[in-house]
Amino acid sequence: MLKFENVSKVFNGGFKAVDSVSFDIPEGEFLVLIGPSGSGKSTTMKMINQMVPHTSGTISINGQDIMSLNASELRRNIGYVIQQIGLFPHYTIEKNIATVPELKGWSKEEIRVRVKELMELVGLDPEVFASRYPKELSGGQQQRVGVARALASNPEIILMDEPFGALDPITRDQLQFELISLQRKLKKTIVFVTHDMDEALKLGDRIAIMKDGKLLQLDTPEKLLREPSHGFVEEFIGKHRITQNPELMPVSAVMTEKVITAQIGMSPSKALVMTRQHQITSLIIVNEAGALVGLVSSYKLIKKIDEIHSLEEIMEAPKTVLPLSATAKEAIVLMTTAQLGIIPILDETLRVKGLVTSGTLLSALSSQWTEMEEVNE
Template identity: 70%
Template sequence: MLKFENVTKEFEGGFKAVDSVSFEIKKGELLVLIGPSGSGKSTTMKMINKVIPHSRGLISIDGKDINTYDVAELRRNIGYVIQQIGLFPHYTIQKNIAIVPQLKGWKANDISIRVNELLQMVGLDPEIYATRYPKELSGGQQQRVGIARALSANPDVILMDEPFSALDPITRDQLQGELISLHKKLKKTIVFVTHDMDEALKMGDRIAIMKDGKLLQIDTPEKLLREPAHGFVEEFIGKHRIIQNPGLMPVTDILSESTVTSLPQRSPETAISLIRKRKTTTLVIADESNKLLGIVTSHDIMKNLDGIKHVSEIMVPAEPYLLHTATAKEAIIMMDNATLGMIPVVDPDHTLIGLVTRGSLLSAMSSQWTEMEGELVE
């Protein structure tokens, strides 16, 4: 889908911000670019839509050299979300989202339908928010509008430059979860820049770690944790995150402390209230005997708020899942296929015991490493 071949960005004076970088991004993949300040991660992303033109090498989208595109047309076909959001303060929310479709010559009625659809998709009621101005929205709401605007013309590629870094932790966590859900649903190719390793591990299908303009390793979060290929990669991830003897750790030792369950007959309004109260993005559905039935996301509930009576109508199968006799190693391997970043753990009768999440996995490994360091000191 998107390919870098020996791409270099050299500025005046010979400074190479990006030095002969090569990698491919698969269609529908969420790739995270991460590294310390000055690593070249943002420059790499900005070369995709030619905000920063590359000096040498080839960048192609679906096999076509980006240098053969008209710059304006290239950018209109690539969604772009930035940290500062960049909404036009004198435009309503509706007009902000409609900008690119208008530039592409969409019909007014089609634009109106698309704006309403996108506002609902990002959890903002069009009847309430479409005619408001950016200053009337919170930071999290504005960033939702930024995401909607990036999706407005239905681009295949979306670039996100530290989009959540200026938000408070709770709003940031919620938007991360919502973006993960949107990505799984829409299958857009996303290039996501961050300086936060926890965010990278949570968000990325794969993570590319950069330093001094070089690409040091590009792998799944689980493989990065198991097999850091470079000393700097190990140091940057944090030695406390590198997984030690996962085959010996029971999966029950790495369960999340914040599993939020719901009965299947719960109304969507009550479910949303519970989600907000517990600051989560998903509900695990279980019956009166706590038998696992499925999972529902906040995004799906909001989308179907007026069309369902009970959350069971929109729940999806809780797959994959693990038996309580499994190990942390099995959870690590299975996490690659866990579309919501979580794996239910059940007993042989399918009674829910808890959830393993990427966060609980990392927390458990961190604790294990701390204990090992204490033993070595003693």
């Protein structure tokens, strides 16, 4: 969707802020640009909406060179969120969010419906906040308005320039979590600039690490942590970071891929044989397509075996599940309330790719801590 081809930016005086950068961003990806001050990350992002025009190379959106587009129109179709938020102080919250739709000629009713929808989406009650002014909101609430305004015209691309950098740690953590939830719902193409590696690892589908205007590595968080391609990348990430914080550990690191499943039409007697054969305390029930539909306790199966004719009679609907994109921290939080003591890990088609149990959590985390202690000795 978004493509950089040998893009450079040279400012007056010959300073090269961005040096022949090339990368692609597919539709719906959350890409984080990170690097030390002066690395070119913010300049790279601002070239996307022509806030900073590039000097050479090509930037294209859906195959169209952005230089062939009117800059004002381009910006109206790209959401933009900055650290300073940039709300109009003399506008109400409702009018701040409505700014771009008004410029695009939306009807009053369309704008009213959209503003209400977005305020609810970012956790601000329209009845309470719509008529307020920015100075009447906390910093975190103002930043929510900034996000809502960026989404107002339903843009394909959203640019976020250190949007949470000025917030306190608790508010920042909360907004990061809510942004992840929003992205799962909306699947926008997001380019996010930060100087915080923990934030980058938490948010990004992929992370681009820059230094002195050059792109050193662009990879998934997992690959960056395990296979840094450059000495600076390894140093910047911090060795063994993944062992120090479950927030940064993918749920795949604390799950078992050994999953015993039974199709929903299997007879209870065959299911009982299966649980005994594999010595498992619960059985994962799937439909013909392999998607999760329920859980059966081996104990309940044994107790009810003479009373039931199908697994559906004792099957529990799955309530506690996590996607493959989840973190170990999310699994730890949910573990205490998990049905039958297990958390199924699902892919996008609801197929079970693994299971998290108390045992897999303890085993994975203890091995990580052991490795860290060995390194520190």
